[in-house]
Amino acid sequence: MQFNFSEDQEAMREEVRKLLAKESTSRRVRDVLESDRTLDKDLWQLLADQGWQGIAIDEVHGGAGAGYLELCVLAEELGRTLAPLPFSSSVFVAAEALKLAQETPVVSSWLPKVASGEAIGCFAIAEGVGGAHWGALKCVAEGSGGAFAVSGTKSVVIDGMSADFAIVAAQTNGTPGLFLVDLMDGGVRREHIDGIDESRPLACLAFDNAAADQLGGVGPAEIDQLLDRAATLMAFEQLGGASAALEMGVAYAKERYAFGRQIGSFQSIKHKLADLYAEVELTRSNCFMAAWALSSGDASLAEAAASARLSASKLYFNCAKENIQVHGGMGFTWELDGHLHYRRARLLSAALGGSTYWRERLLTALSRRNSSDTRAA
Amino acid sequence: MNFDDTPAEAEYRQRARAWIEGNTFDFRGEFVSGKNFDPIRKWQRIKHDGGWGCLHWPREYGGQEASQIENLIFSQEEARAGIGILSVANSITLGMAAATIMHCGTQEQKDAHLEKIARGEKIWCQLFSEPVAGSDLAGIKTRAERDGDDWIVNGQKVWTSYAQFADWAILVTRSDPNVPKHKGLTYFLLDMKSPGVEVRPILQASGGSDFNEVFLNDVRIPDANRVGEVGEGWGVALTTLMNERAAIASVFPTNFDDIWSLTHEVELSNGPAIQDGAVRSMLADWYVWHKGMDALSLRLQSALSQGREPGPEASAGKLLLGARRQQYLEHAFDLLDIGGAATSAYDDGALQFAYLRVIGNRLEGGTDEILRNILGERVLGLPPEPRVDKATPFNEIPVGR
Ligand SMILES: Cc1cc2nc3c(=O)[nH]c(=O)nc-3n(C[C@H](O)[C@H](O)[C@H](O)COP(=O)(O)OP(=O)(O)OC[C@H]3O[C@@H](n4cnc5c(N)ncnc54)[C@H](O)[C@@H]3O)c2cc1C
Numbered sequence: 001m002q003f004n005f006s007e008d009q010e011a012m013r014e015e016v017r018k019l020l021a022k023e024s025t026s027r028r029v030r031d032v033l034e035s036d037r038t039l040d041k042d043l044w045q046l047l048a049d050q051g052w053q054g055i056a057i058d059e060v061h062g063g064a065g066a067g068y069l070e071l072c073v074l075a076e077e078l079g080r081t082l083a084p085l086p087f088s089s090s091v092f093v094a095a096e097a098l099k100l101a102q103e104t105p106v107v108s109s110w111l112p113k114v115a116s117g118e119a120i121g122c123f124a125i126a127e128g129v130g131g132a133h134w135g136a137l138k139c140v141a142e143g144s145g146g147a148f149a150v151s152g153t154k155s156v157v158i159d160g161m162s163a164d165f166a167i168v169a170a171q172t173n174g175t176p177g178l179f180l181v182d183l184m185d186g187g188v189r190r191e192h193i194d195g196i197d198e199s200r201p202l203a204c205l206a207f208d209n210a211a212a213d214q215l216g217g218v219g220p221a222e223i224d225q226l227l228d229r230a231a232t233l234m235a236f237e238q239l240g241g242a243s244a245a246l247e248m249g250v251a252y253a254k255e256r257y258a259f260g261r262q263i264g265s266f267q268s269i270k271h272k273l274a275d276l277y278a279e280v281e282l283t284r285s286n287c288f289m290a291a292w293a294l295s296s297g298d299a300s301l302a303e304a305a306a307s308a309r310l311s312a313s314k315l316y317f318n319c320a321k322e323n324i325q326v327h328g329g330m331g332f333t334w335e336l337d338g339h340l341h342y343r344r345a346r347l348l349s350a351a352l353g354g355s356t357y358w359r360e361r362l363l364t365a366l367s368r369r370n371s372s373d374t375r376a377a
Numbered sequence: 378m379n380f381d382d383t384p385a386e387a388e389y390r391q392r393a394r395a396w397i398e399g400n401t402f403d404f405r406g407e408f409v410s411g412k413n414f415d416p417i418r419k420w421q422r423i424k425h426d427g428g429w430g431c432l433h434w435p436r437e438y439g440g441q442e443a444s445q446i447e448n449l450i451f452s453q454e455e456a457r458a459g460i461g462i463l464s465v466a467n468s469i470t471l472g473m474a475a476a477t478i479m480h481c482g483t484q485e486q487k488d489a490h491l492e493k494i495a496r497g498e499k500i501w502c503q504l505f506s507e508p509v510a511g512s513d514l515a516g517i518k519t520r521a522e523r524d525g526d527d528w529i530v531n532g533q534k535v536w537t538s539y540a541q542f543a544d545w546a547i548l549v550t551r552s553d554p555n556v557p558k559h560k561g562l563t564y565f566l567l568d569m570k571s572p573g574v575e576v577r578p579i580l581q582a583s584g585g586s587d588f589n590e591v592f593l594n595d596v597r598i599p600d601a602n603r604v605g606e607v608g609e610g611w612g613v614a615l616t617t618l619m620n621e622r623a624a625i626a627s628v629f630p631t632n633f634d635d636i637w638s639l640t641h642e643v644e645l646s647n648g649p650a651i652q653d654g655a656v657r658s659m660l661a662d663w664y665v666w667h668k669g670m671d672a673l674s675l676r677l678q679s680a681l682s683q684g685r686e687p688g689p690e691a692s693a694g695k696l697l698l699g700a701r702r703q704q705y706l707e708h709a710f711d712l713l714d715i716g717g718a719a720t721s722a723y724d725d726g727a728l729q730f731a732y733l734r735v736i737g738n739r740l741e742g743g744t745d746e747i748l749r750n751i752l753g754e755r756v757l758g759l760p761p762e763p764r765v766d767k768a769t770p771f772n773e774i775p776v777g778r
Binding site for chain 1: 671
């Protein structure tokens with residue numbers, strides 16, 4: 001048993017953190033946020049030069065063949081710096097969808113491009129507001145033998161503006177499946193949609209008989225598995241963002257004076273921050289459990305992933321909002337980075353589905369095991 | 378990262394499980410809160426004689442020099458077999474007194490006490506809190522005055538768990554009231570059979586009497602039983618407290634198993650509780666906390682296995698326990714509705730006992746407020762409270778009730 005990242009993984013974290021602290025600055029987040037740019041291409045390329053998009057993709061498909069734990073470390077560090085990149089969409093979802101699918105030409109041609117950063121993927125699942133998800137998809141795919149045509153509208157698609165291809169959830173013969181659509185092809189209309197976090201721009205994707213490749217062997221069970229994997233990885237991104245927001249609040253509480261004292265010496269501030277620290281450690285524990293289940297292929301992944309996601313979504317919101325509160329009026333300014341975390345926290349809580357949805361997934365998974373199993377777990 | 382056993386660990390677990398199964402005994406009805414400590418001594422002795430006692434201690438003191446992970450595996454197996462409570466109830470002796478002696482005691486003190494603790498021969502209690510000072514532990518009044526090779530101790534302690542069963546105690550006293558409060562404390566090991574020690578049980582809010590008042594009247598303690606230098610008792614006490622907080626978070630259950638069964642058994646007006654949306658949402662949050670606490674406690678314990686003393690971080694585990702456990706138990710009773718008022722409503726009164734006992738979780742070993750101060754100041758590095766009494770000689774500090 002080992003309840004921590006290894007020394008090698010921690011050493012890698014140091015390297016990543018150093019590089020991102022220098023390169024993935026809040027100035028760059030704002031450059032995307034405040035412009036029409038859809039991502040920071042130079043930063044994306046810098047990550048690609050390190051091989052990070054492909055870190056958990058096998059060597060046959062052009063990746064580094066490292067494990068999920070390395071990807072978790074990376075996710076946490078990217079989350080800390082609010083990197084204005086479609087990393088989670090492309091790597092946590094699109095690449096994982098391709099990894100789950102049977103080896104067909106669509107996998108062997110696209111996965112290496114994701115690994116090298118040459119292509120960016122996004123996840124087109126939502127069809128408007130509400131949490132029905134892929135249980136009641138209106139998007140349909142028609143065809144056979146792997147070659148399909150997709151019709152319908154997906155909105156919103158996170159990172160849909162920067163993506164080259166989309167993993168689209170659609171019904172075919174009444175069952176949900178996943179389809180890869182090249183967004184440069186005909187039959188695809190892409191529109192920018194204003195969103196909560198413009199450093200990760202949203203799109204509406206309208207498909208009209210767009211050419212699509214089916215991801216073979218991917219049905220409802222595999223889509224669930226994909227969501228569990230992505231939720232685990234994204235929980236680390238959320239954890240990283242939350243820790244950074246908390247650190248911001250702590251630093252300010254030491255600097256700012258009121259009534260002749262540092263505000264951090266007031267208990268209502270100090271205790272708030274202490275509670276958040278404890279909450280970070282609780283979430284980290286949930287995340288570790290999920291990371292282990294993911295990396296070892298353990299059967300508890302469904303429960304562990306849902307726990308990590310629920311814990312991390314709540315945590316990031318709490319850290320982001322209380323960091324702002326600690327900053328007083330300054331916290332409500334555009335100038336302060338507080339709202340960048342507040343926005344990102346909301347975006348990540350929305351991506352992959354909200355907490356109401358994930359609580360239900362968790363309970364379904366728990367019920368699937370009988371209660372005696374739960375006791376042993 | 379690996380929450381699973383390695384083959385060697387799995388093999389160790391099998392051996393531990395088999396040994397526990399062969400040596401466990403029925404103690405229910407015998408181990409009643411505040412009434413009888415014999416099963417605790419007995420289990421400790423059985424473990425020691427079977428080569429499973431104080432696993433991670435050095436052999437010379439009666440341990441097995443096992444790794445902290447092996448120790449952890451053994452505790453998990455004890456819990457699984459339903460006998461873990463007997464080790465947990467002995468945590469003041471093992472986790473606090475022994476840990477402090479091991480870390481701060483003289484060679485003579487280690488030789489005199491550790492092996493006896495390992496054999497289950499001696500039970501210890503913690504004489505720290507007083508009527509005038511709990512959170513502000515450095516504000517205690519119990520006086521220790523030098524008399525030749527001895528010290529004479531006078532004062533009163535309170536909330537002393539298991540003092541009525543204890544053979545020995547760890548004790549913090551004031552040896553010099555003329556210097557600021559943290560500087561005038563001295564730490565001792567006290568034989569509870571010494572003349573002048575009087576123990577009076579206190580009835581707890583949960584019923585039963587685990588804790589006591591302890592009066593010390595002209596109690597004589599040899600200087601050889603002093604731990605640390607004269608006036609440096611505060612540092613020794615902190616070692617005890619760090620170990621205490623690391624212990625408590627893993628001692629008490631999250632009660633998730635209870636709520637899981639309960640939601641499957643209880644009917645609400647619109648059907649079984651487990652099908653109700655609000656109940657499901659509560660249940661999911663409870664599970665997330667439950668699993669998080671599990672993993673957090675494993676992380677804290679494995680940090681210990683790397684040879685580190687528990688640091689201020691360990692306070693997070695205890696802070697996350699009490700208030701939330703209390704709130705979730707409130708949800709559980711809400712589901713039991715009117716019938717839940719009866720003690721026998723569920724699980725022979727165990728759940729109702731938990732509802733009352735949890736009150737103590739937010740107080741013992743440092744209140745929630747004190748733990749937040751510790752995390753805020755010692756982990757996050759926030760500025761300390763303005764302390765009006767820090768530099769004042771102890772006997773000039775204002776006192777209230
Ligand atoms: C079940 C149980 C078992 C115990 N066992 C033992 C034992 O074996 N040995 C032993 O020595 N003690 C024991 N204790 C005592 C325990 O350590 C004290 O009760 C605890 O430290 C609080 O001290 P107090 O009771 O004097 O409360 P006080 O210190 O008077 O606190 C009263 C209130 O004021 C708050 N407060 C105090 N200072 C501050 C501050 N600086 N900032 C914000 N709020 C503050 C507290 O959080 C609390 O809410 C036990 C207690 C319980 C409940």
